[in-house]
Amino acid sequence: MDSFYIVLFGALAIGATYMEYSNHRKSATTESKLFNFSSSFLTFRNNYIVVYSLMMAGDWLQGPYVYALYSYYGYSKGDIGRLFIAGFGSSLIVGTFVGSLADKVGRKKIALVYCATYIASCVTKHWSNYHVLMLGRFFGGIATSLLFSVFESWLVAEHFSRGFEASWLGSTFSKAVFYGNGLVAIAAGVLANYLVRDMDFGPVAPFDAAIVFLTLGAGLITFTWNENHGDKTENNQQTFSASFQVAVDEIRNDTKIFLLGCMQALFEGAMYTFVFLWTPALAPTNEDIPHGFIFSTMMVACMLGSAYAGRLLAEEHKPEVYMKSVFGVSAAAMIVPVLAPFLLGSMALGNPRGLTVSGFGQLLAFCVFEMCVGMFWPSFMQMRSKYVPEEHRSTIINIFRIPLNLFVCTILYNVDAFETSSLFFMCFAFLVGAMLCMIKFENMTTVNAIV
Template sequence: MELFYLIVFGGLAVIVATMELSKNNKDRINTSSAFNSFKNNYLLVYSLMMGIFLFSSSSHFCHIICKCLSSIVLDLEFMMLNQIWGPYVYYLYTTYGFGKGDIGQLFIAGFGSSMLFGTIVGSLADKHGRKRASVTYCITYILSCITKHSPQYRILMVGRILGGIATSLLFSAFESWLVAEHNKRGFEQQWLSITFSKAIFLGNGLVAILAGLFGNLLVGTLAMGPVAPFDAASIFLAIGMAIILSSWTENYGDSSESKDLMTQFRGAAVAIASDEKIALLGAIQSLFEGSMYTFVFLWTPALSPNGEDIPHGFIFSIFMLSSMLGSSLASRLLARASIKVESYMQIVFVISSASLLLPVITSFLVAPSKERGGSITFAGCIQLLGFCVFEACVGLFWPSIMKMRSQYIPEEARSTIMNFFRIPLNIFVCIVLYNVDAFPITVMFGMCSGFLFIASMLQRRLFGVSERSRQDKVRELEAEPLNI
């Protein structure tokens, strides 16, 4: 392995370890033992769920599958699809004899399912309970994993649809349960930021790396076949479900029997339309996540435009370390009451926009190599460092957006509104997947950079609106004694 990758990985590991070990009292929030027990229970469940999700459907060790499939397909579309849905899914479908067209339809079905059914399952979670919705996620994803044993296209399509529904539940029900339960137990609002930052640090960072190593062990070392990761995921899902059933209590949004799904949809839509802060938050989230998923499509062809031999799995680990760095920094920022999340996120979006503009800049400043194969180029090295900066911004984004959602989204429709936010994201990803060969990579990176810059402008607007709302509330409180 080239020295460059080892230096980047080692440098990031040292920085992350230093940041975590050097936290002082200003970077920490004093909490109660009851909260610590509650937090650790949630982190265990979240890490299992998110680790399983990344383990069975993310690109952990793509270099193994790229080598396995190098004689089958080497074009841009494969690399993009491979990076978002991962080596195990793509490889499994090819072993069943399906071509890129059929596999592409399966991938789009997952996003389409999440888009169509997301708001429905979100509303059901608000009405019938977030704990039940979390258990439903486990059952639905287990069923999705079981379908991977069948080579029949219809059954695999059912599995993708189930996976899309499960994704909607994963990204709404768990967070909704956490926020409601946190408030129900009377914990301080600022303590939520601890749980958010730790969840991203562990579930989206450390556990993702460990899960990738475990997947590599099953598929590569033990040669148990491409279905093995999904069987292992089912086992861990069952463990997580047992923890939820035995230790979680139920909470609801609006459980009124008089409200049907359409009434809940209208209520959520009215909340978004009537509160500018919620609308801005949804737009910001869609712009960032859309850029993030597009980046997942593009980083492999960007770093190896001429088929350069790059260690995909090791680079993915570098990205996860970068994300952990960002979440560690977020925990410090969120721990300080004097620093407002709406303020520093403006800077985060500007930096992330600049980092994804690097491939466009290097295409003009660095002459492209015409040699096939070989190691990563100088332009690739610069881009990799920029991508690490973007991943650090991703690590900052998740706990910060969770914090803002906990502040602005009304409790009675939290899951419904959160899945409303995912509708434009899923539409965008489906369009990109369908037109994956239509635009050059530099154009797509430029588009993502523009989206992120727009997100920074919207974040600036959100900061101004939220400040005015705070000032209005202060004036109302100051005026109350005069009205008595």
Template structure:
């Protein structure tokens, strides 16, 4: 492997270490021991959940190909997973609000363990069932855990600002450090120790079982709105009304769908973008470099959110704009840098430029996750939190399914250009969200001041 990759990874590692070690009092928030215990418990569970997810990622496609399935069959399996998340996501989100978020988190563990077990079968129908179960589990992973955390944090009376600490640390560990370790561990099990491509899925099932045991023994239950016995249709209506009646929630959902849709498209396209002529690139090492970039982003986010005067709505406009430019790089390099015509070989100069850009995009992803979590905790009503969060994922899953189905129909530059446009739109919508939120905040403050003036008037007359 070329020195370039080691230098890039090493440079990012040094920057991340310096950022973490150089934090001052301004970058840290004073908290209580009770909160720290609560936060650490959640981080252990979240890290185990994400480890179970990341262990599977590098070997899903490879396992299916080892069973003898072609690109078309494998594509349909992936579409089934995203389609399942779209169809069942809102239902399981509503059940989480109604039946309890802790139960939903346990259901995630059970569903994903069953999905891992199906990987032992070479039968296409069994693997399809596994993808459907995996899609349901993904919906729960990205809604139930966050909903439980926000509700429990508020129920225990912790400071609202402290929630940002948990979000940023969860992304730093779960989407950064754990992803790197999980990728290396999966490689060790499957290749170095010779256990084969099913071994990472068995390891994932074990970690999910451990996480489930921790949830069952240490977590309390919380609900969306237990005061009324709402059926699923009523839950859907509450969520839909909240989105339709509050522009802030609608904008937040659009922003999330645009960014995540671009992110998942990037996941499909980065490999052919860096090796258009079948260049020999270290996929696993580049993946680890991306995860390190994500850690860098979450470390930056923790510093940004530690400053009360700095609004999330403000700096995220810059983040989305930078993201848009980074995904425009493949289009720019295609015109400015002459493509290599030699098959194989090492990564091209254009590929190196794109890799730097992709690492920057992953750093933006690391900033995005804790920041969008904070905005969701501010704007989404508690009574239908999981339901609304899964409503947000419906357009995302439709978009990803369309991309998967047509991934060979358009040139790669067109796909990256489309993602860049989406991210510019997200930056514009983020600006609109800031304006609406500031206007709402000003009206609330004026109303509160008028209430205080009314209360003091009789005293003044007397």
């Protein structure tokens, strides 16, 4: 393995470890003096973090080799783009419907649906048939909608039903993201790389490993989680369409909820487009790059971001204030792939078939972007817990994902018509839009706030 990968990985890992260790020492003092967490809360929090981490392991194991697997089966960039469209399209249509049902039929039940649909998606990766792979993307799209709505909704409802303090939620969010989106993602990338490159099991092996973690998570949910709902009064008798309309009206009538939805759609639209783009950006002529290790390096950066967000939240900095800077930095990171090929050229670094100088510059920018992703998740979860009403939380979060999926489907449908740099510029524009929405949101929710 080339030394610059190790140096980059090590530097980010040291930073993330130091930040989390510092946070742990500070939070231990803060929790004992200010929060006085009960043992029942710590047990509850740890259970959720374990389950969330298993769910994320099932997702992260697939990340480094989705594009690579389709390419291994001989499909072109356009073919792969259409497979991604199927996933985002099913998330847009079916995922929104299924996720929204969680408020009515129960968040635990729909969490188990997530496990089942994602396992089904992984199983289909054993076939190179395009239609079977398309079916797998259909299941995967549904699962993605559930992952980023149902688990958060279950946590918030269960947290308050047990009588825990609202201020304690930030602790659970930041630690869940640190472990589930950080440590687990890193381990998943290393494991995926080991299974494919060292054990030579082929690019389908990470998907089989994902099935194991999803099955373990489903077992924990079945035996340790209570059921909870959003609708608890006579509104629970409403039809799905009526409940959905109520959620739409809440978004339309509350500008803060509407702006939260815009920011989520714009940021995640850029993020999911980036998931498709990072492989061809770093290996434009099929250079031999260690996908799993590069993925793990970016996840270390994500973990560093979540650790820093955890510190800000623990010190009671308002995400309503600092998130505009996060969006601004992420936009700057996405402009680098547009400029790097012209400024840095195509000279190789070390291995002539490995990463180029331009690719290394882009990798650094991608790590900065992933740091912003790590800050985004706990900060946005905290804001949603404050501004999104409990009764229709899953429904509203999934409605937020409708424009996100439309954005990504439109981009991927036209992927052959655009250069990779043009698509990165679109991501840059999305992130600038998110920053402008955040500035307006800050003006509506804070007065003379100072980070």
